[in-house]
Amino acid sequence: DAKTTQPTSMDCAEGRAANLPCNHSTISGNEYVYWYRQIHSQGPQYIIHGLKNNETNEMASLIITEDRKSSTLILPHATLRDTAVYYCIVSALSRGSQGNLIFGKGTKLSVKP
Amino acid sequence: DTEVTQTPKHLVMGMTNKKSLKCEQHMGHRAMYWYKQKAKKPPELMFVYSYEKLSINESVPSRFSPECPNSSLLNLHLHALQPEDSALYLCASSQAISGQGAYEQYFGPGTRLTVT
Numbered sequence: 001d002a003k004t005t006q007p008t009s010m011d012c013a014e015g016r017a018a019n020l021p022c023n024h025s026t027i028s029g030n031e032y033v034y035w036y037r038q039i040h041s042q043g044p045q046y047i048i049h050g051l052k053n054n055e056t057n058e059m060a061s062l063i064i065t066e067d068r069k070s071s072t073l074i075l076p077h078a079t080l081r082d083t084a085v086y087y088c089i090v091s092a093l094s095r096g097s098q099g100n101l102i103f104g105k106g107t108k109l110s111v112k113p
Numbered sequence: 114d115t116e117v118t119q120t121p122k123h124l125v126m127g128m129t130n131k132k133s134l135k136c137e138q139h140m141g142h143r144a145m146y147w148y149k150q151k152a153k154k155p156p157e158l159m160f161v162y163s164y165e166k167l168s169i170n171e172s173v174p175s176r177f178s179p180e181c182p183n184s185s186l187l188n189l190h191l192h193a194l195q196p197e198d199s200a201l202y203l204c205a206s207s208q209a210i211s212g213q214g215a216y217e218q219y220f221g222p223g224t225r226l227t228v229t
Contacts, residue, residue: 032215034215034217041201042222042223043117043203043205043220043221043222043223044156044203044205044218044220045220046217046218046219046220049215049217051215087155100158100161100169101156101158101218102158103155103156103157104155105155106155
């Protein structure tokens with residue numbers, strides 16, 4: 001079973017920041033938090049990952065709470081092309097794990113004009 | 114180049130047919146994956162190959178047969194499928210899985226399979 005909890009859906013106005021929350025209260029010390037998104041009828045796209053520290057790349061920022069039990073993905077200036085299902089996944093590389101990604105239901109983000 | 118290609122884009126096959134799905138990457142990745150995604154559901158892992166060897170089979174029926182002929186190619190051979198096997202089949206790749214660390218996966222666009 002997926003080890004994360006995300007809201008089913010969210011709306012965001014175009015040009016505004018989109019803040020997508022994720023709860024992962026049972027995360028283990030060696031598990032990373034990954035974010036992927038899937039635009040309709042396309043393959044999932046890697047966005048960002050983090051372990052403890054906040055991370056930023058050209059697509060988004062990832063804020064992880066100090067206790068690591070939750071995180072927030074921030075798209076700083078959402079565009080219509082950011083409309084997608086966003087998946088928060090926790091995963092660790094360990095014997096027998098192979099870095100598997102177990103996708104939950106994700107958050108359907110709708111960016112509106 | 115961070116592209117994973119999959120062919121064909123669409124496939125319609127009868128329950129008695131034999132067909133194959135193909136996946137290719139040229140990123141030097143040594144781990145490759147097959148996922149299955151039913152409509153309005155998240156992707157589900159089917160198989161993992163690490164250094165061209167099958168390392169994980171998530172209890173997939175034998176009518177699905179994966180093959181990794183070299184480090185750039187991954188095939189999924191299909192035989193005697195059922196209509197409920199109709200789905201989007203996604204291929205992904207990542208750096209070699211070894212030790213500790215984070216390994217982002219890069220996905221192809223998928224093959225939309227319809228079994229009639």
